[in-house]
Amino acid sequence: KNEVEQSPQNLTAQEGEFITINCSYSVGISALHWLQQHPGGGIVSLFMLSSGKKKHGRLIATINIQEKHSSLHITASHPRDSAVYICAVRPQGGSEKLVFGKGTKLTVNP
Amino acid sequence: NAGVMQNPRHLVRRRGQEARLRCSPMKGHSHVYWYRQLPEEGLKFMVYLQKENIIDESGMPKERFSAEFPKEGPSILRIQQVVRGDSAAYFCASSPQKGALNEQFFGPGTRLTVL
Numbered sequence: 001k002n003e004v005e006q007s008p009q010n011l012t013a014q015e016g017e018f019i020t021i022n023c024s025y026s027v028g029i030s031a032l033h034w035l036q037q038h039p040g041g042g043i044v045s046l047f048m049l050s051s052g053k054k055k056h057g058r059l060i061a062t063i064n065i066q067e068k069h070s071s072l073h074i075t076a077s078h079p080r081d082s083a084v085y086i087c088a089v090r091p092q093g094g095s096e097k098l099v100f101g102k103g104t105k106l107t108v109n110p
Numbered sequence: 111n112a113g114v115m116q117n118p119r120h121l122v123r124r125r126g127q128e129a130r131l132r133c134s135p136m137k138g139h140s141h142v143y144w145y146r147q148l149p150e151e152g153l154k155f156m157v158y159l160q161k162e163n164i165i166d167e168s169g170m171p172k173e174r175f176s177a178e179f180p181k182e183g184p185s186i187l188r189i190q191q192v193v194r195g196d197s198a199a200y201f202c203a204s205s206p207q208k209g210a211l212n213e214q215f216f217g218p219g220t221r222l223t224v225l
Contacts, residue, residue, distance in 0.1 A: 035216070041199060043216040086153065097143065097155035097166060098214065 003027050006087050006101035013108050019074040021104045023087030026068065033098065034061050034072050035086040043086075046072070077108045112137070114204050114217035115184075122223045123192050131187040131220045135204030142185045143214060144177060147199040156200075159185060192224045 004025045013019055023032070034046040047054050047061040049070065054061050058077075063070040074081055084105050088098040115134040123129050135142050144156040155169040159179040170177065174192075179185040189196055199221050203214035 033214075041221070042218045043201060045213055045215065048213050088153070095166070096141070096158050097169065098145075098153075099155070100145075100153040102152040 002101070003091075003099050004087055004089055004101040006085075006104050008104060009102070010105045011107070013077050013106070015078055015108055015110050017077050017108075019077050019081070019106065019108075021072045021085050021087075021106070023070045023072070023101055024068060025070075025087075025089050025099075027089065027099075028092040029065075029068075029089040030092050031090045032063055032070050033088040033090075034070075035088060037084040037086060037103070039083070046085075074106075079108045079110050082107050114139075114202060114215050116200075116202050116217035116220050118220060119218060120221050120223070122225060124225050125193055126191050129189040129192050129196070129222055129224075131189075131200050131202075131222070132184040133187070133202030133204075133217055134184040135202075136206075136215055139204035139206050139215070141205045141207065141212075142179050143203045143205075144185075144187050145201045145203065147201065147219075149198065153201065156187070189222075192222075194224050197222055197224045 007022045031050045033048050036044045036046050049063045058075045060073040084103040086103045087101040114136055117132050140161050142159045145153045146156055147153045157170045157177045158166040162181050174190045176188045199219045201219045202217045205212045205214045
């Protein structure tokens with residue numbers, strides 16, 4: 001079993017819909033990251049969380065440390081949001097490396 | 111402030127050749143991380159370096175792969191005697207310092223194809 005599991009693997013939505021992507025992890029962590037990878041392949045960091053909730057524009061990320069779960073929400077989705085969204089955790093214990101989920105491929109149709 | 115730079119963006123090598131991938135971190139960043147993304151798979155950690163030191167190479171294959179981050183110049187990921195299974199996207203990230211709350215900034219990646 002992977003240390004970081006994302007669901008769903010693939011998600012298709014209509015423009016304007018509210019999107020939720022989930023991430024569960026099985027290890028103690030010091031931080032969780034949400035990343036976006038566009039079809040061209042570049043990776044952009046969206047959020048870094050260690051507790052609570054963060055908002056940036058139409059994107060909201062939440063984390064529940066006790067339940068080892070995080071969600072990424074996109075409000076009023078748009079075709080330009082189409083990308084792969086990746087959850088990554090930094091395990092506790094001083095490690096600097098990130099452990100990644102396999103990603104959720106989001107397609108938003110006009 | 112330029113972001114993390116990687117070059118080349120695309121690299122084609124024949125089996126048995128050497129591949130050199132370069133990563134210039136963001137200005138002021140002294141911590142570099144290399145990750146590999148195999149086709150249809152998630153990203154995997156390879157190695158973490160600070161200037162002139164390898165801190166964690168637990169994700170690096172024991173043979174043919176090496177990494178360095180010299181005092182001057184970019185970080186280099188070197189793959190000797192490449193095989194088809196090395197075909198992947200290699201991403202570099204940098205951060206200003208270590209610690210859980212320090213964000214890593216990713217480069218655009220180098221896509222290596224081994225013929």
